[in-house]
Amino acid sequence: MTAAFKALCSFAYFRRPSFGELLGELHAGPAQVFGDSGAHSARTLGLTLTVQDYAAWCHRWDNQLTLYANLDVIGAPEATWRNQKELEARGLHPIPVFHTGEPWHFLERYLDQGHTYIALGKLLGNPLTDVLAWLDTAFRIAEGRAVFHGFGMTVWDVLRRLPFYSVDSSKWLEGERFGVATLYDDRTGSWSRFLLRDKSAVLRNRDLIRSYGLDPRVLANRAHFTARRQEFTAAIAQSYHRAEADLRTRHGLIRLPDGPHNPITRHGAPSTPGIHVYLAAANQTVLTRAVHGVRAAARAHAS
Template sequence: MSAPLAGQPFKALCSYAYFRTPAFATLLEELHASPAQVFGDSGAHSARTLGITLTIQDYAQWCHQYDDRLTLYANLDVIGAPEATWRNQKELEARGLEPIPVFHTGEPWTYLKRYLDEGYTYIALGKLLGNPVPDVLAWLDKVFKIANGRAVFHGFGLTVDRALREFPFYSVDSSTWGSGFRFGLVKLFDDRTGRWVKLMQRDRAALLQYRDLIRAHHADPLAFASKATQDNDSVAAAAAIAFRRYEAYIRARHGPVTIPPGPHNPVTRNGAPALPGLHLYLAEGSAINLRRAATGIRTRLEEAPA
């Protein structure tokens, strides 16, 4: 079961809003101790929530500083202002950067067509959270039809299972992988049934029922059984492995998804290869939890005895 899960880089999405300090360089070095893909995001939505002011000058400097350690980085988008988002895209490009452009729900379709006509073949989709699922699915259906194979897409914060099963995304990110260490809600993926299993820590009946699935995630059920036995390293590792299992399942469902050739490619800007998707990035603002996840993937999955 672990064979198709091994061999993929560890994937994390790190936002400038959370990782603006020099300590980010240390985290990147640690993540890249093993194969890793790191998606740099401006974190504009989080910055508004936290009361942080982001400037395009500072964000551009951050992207330049870590350009060789980031697999890609996003535009500094402005939700509700597509023309401002477009101007930021061009401003960052004028500063020698190649960000992935961002198109949001609710924006005029002419902006998506503009990105496509300008040769952007990898586009991020934003403002997906908070919308009714049927509306998201209908919007995504139109996005993929307009693109008609000319581009692939990243879904920001996309955790709608039906959307990932129906549409061949190149990449997505999710912060819900952290529900175990944040709220005690453990999410495991059963790749035999293709379904998520959710259970609360310290729910002994559920832990007993799903003990084999927990062990398949390279964790001991005791790590979730009580406050005295709780192991945060195991919680984060099991969560990361669950999303690795889900990533492999969805990738197998759609087959390899590749970025079409074009003049703008935010992944291959430094000559790096663009590995076929799906790629599922773990979005997280805590370096501690990303270290736990990366270590868990490496030691429990990649280096685990067959």
Template sequence: MTPPQPFKALCSYAYFRTPIFTSFLEELHVGPAQVFGDSGAHSARTLGITLTIPDYAAWCHQHGHRLTLYANLDVIGAPEATWRNQKELEARGLEPIPVFHTGEPWAYLERYLDEGYTYIALGKLLGNPVPDVLAWLDKVFKITRGRAVFHGFGLTVDRALREFPFYSVDSSTWGSGFRFGVIHLFDAASGRWTRVHQRDRQALLQHRDLIRAHHADPLAFASKATQDNTAAAVTAAVAWRRYEAYIRARHGPVAIPPGPHNPVTWGGATAAPGLHLYLAESTTTNLRRAVTGVHTLQQEARA
């Protein structure tokens, strides 16, 4: 029997730079868990937070034994600055995953490959037309020719995940549905997503079996009086975990090629084959709720 996948979360320094993060990480790893540490540079700009290499490096060092990997402090639109930050973090004894963005010269991707980076994050994917993203990804995978695998930041475009064998991706979309009163359900048998609006009793009745298959009671979403935010987050986590398993089966195991720079095996860890889908979230509350759903699936897999 294949052992169940651990809980997977992406936590950004921009949101999780307080002392409470230490105890929260310990709580997550009871599961066990894979935690992707990100600088949260894009969020920091939105929040008006200034991130510095020394502070971010200290955070990575402090939590490195609990983080599966951590990303470079990237600078969107400034590939040379991103490269310098990569080297500065390495000079401080760290091994971050490098980041290459849409719109940057292809020579920078070639530079990462020539330097022996075999696991690279792709950024600035959001906000671009889907056909443009697909064409750009096609060129990325053709240039690398199996020399590297990729993490897609915020990549939840279904067609992209079905077409390209990513090693990992992260999604904040997993929480957007229940925030706006929509339940996203994934049917692994058909490979399709279903959207059900909370309080839409006819739709809840129509999809009651699929909702129950996500370990939720349809009545929890039937009215304002019965609305259960925990159940909504659990359902979302279960749906995305099943989607992860579906995409992983579609492409088969995706392994990181050997090389001198591996942010996962740094420190002696083992890099499990992908796909790995990390749930990105800025609050501990919803991640705790998501853990409940994933642990339910783990228990189901062991039964």
């Protein structure tokens, strides 16, 4: 069975009706789509997001979204809590969001309300030792009561240490943005990162590159790379599938505990065990390129 393509799409970037076209592309095959408010991005872009508009977006695409997060307010846990309750009052089932630096009693409040799937935010930009200590505390408090999603969390040492139910990352876009290849080597359980068109680096990683169905010469030649960009984007996306598989082997199947608030089973669908690694992107073109490439590679492998 073909693995589901997993994408995180934010309201801040996909507010227009054309989002339906992307959802159609994603759901042309097995897919899981995580809807996020994009509150952090909105602050960076100078956008104002309202809970009313976000609620309308969640309702509009409810049947195509696997789950969606609360409209969080970084640094204002009480406001985040109010948004959670307002979305729930509007008939929605958002996953709560709890940020580093917020009082622990807010996490306890979500747990006491019966939320068994909670997103952890504001993980980036802090010293790793501080983040690890904070995460250790969060996992200890929630043990047996809830599982976590890590926003932007793809620090490999952290993922190997802690059993997240799901995470997302936009780091896979480095190839598109900066010409950097990041490929997972499941033979060694590690990542290889090198500059595209660096012939010596391509030579060192030629076996790994070939394992993704790519010709190393493509990455060493600008004209060839431009013509076959979809294959490269697909390889990077596949890399996260391989890493996800290794994390599942390491941690075992991570299941959502039973509880009154399950954002995934709201329509009666089962919640599949984690870990789930979602690819975050703000651009419809790159997600379309990735999903088409991944599925084309899967068909080629099966034939």
